[in-house]
Amino acid sequence: MAGNYVATSTVTIDAPQPRVWQVITDPAAVKEFMFGTELMTDWNVGAPIVWRGEWDGKAYEDKGEILEFAPGQRLVHTHFSPLGGQKDAPENYHTLTWTLEDEAGKTRLTLSQDNNDTAAAAQHSQGMWDQLVAGVRKIAERA
Template identity: 75%
Template sequence: MTGNFVATAATTIDAPASRVWGVITDPEAVKEFMFGADLVTDWTVGGPIAWRGEWEGKPYEDKGYILEVEPGQKLVHTHFSPLGGDEDKPENYHTLTWTLEDQEGGATKLTLSQDNNATEEAAEHSQGMWDMLVADVKKIAERG
């Protein structure tokens, strides 16, 4: 599947970076914006991260590894979903990069990018999904 197309979603959230960070790392909030999946990780660089849930009546487990953690600023992890139909091998993993940037008035710009999309169409599909996800993060963070 190896490709170099990147999907990027971004939004400005009317909340400080600390609040946005709390949302993207809290298992209860993640369950809300990540399609009901249970998040399992200890946020240790090099350690595993998993999202367990059910899709169309079938249990699944997406997984990856934590690559970088800068609280309130940046989170980088790999991601593999068996739902995509690809073989579970390193070249089929995406890298997801969450970047938080302070904005005027206490707001935060959240950008989520996913690399290693095989085609431009695959990147567009992923971007549509991530656009919905960052919009949900925004709703959760802004409601306090």
């Protein structure tokens, strides 16, 4: 059965929302903050989103679907990774929600992932997402 645990990572970035949005949607920036991943999508709702790369010497192809695309504010997509060892079935997909909020010229970025089976699984995912949003902050703030 699908889990009800949500992993959430939040960071405040010293950059305006349009800059942060540019970072999370630009394939070159995604490659930098997402561990060398090649991103492929056209950002249209209903379109596929694919991440290809190598992790611990193993090639992978993660996939999902764009569910919501509100430039500068919110991006929602599904995500499945075969590296998790589960079969490619709807119950094994996560929904990732990226939310950008203005905080006096800075941007509060929140990334959440649903459908974690246990609190420990959510905590593990949160650790990975914490690294990822820190990477987004680093890129957005250096421009």
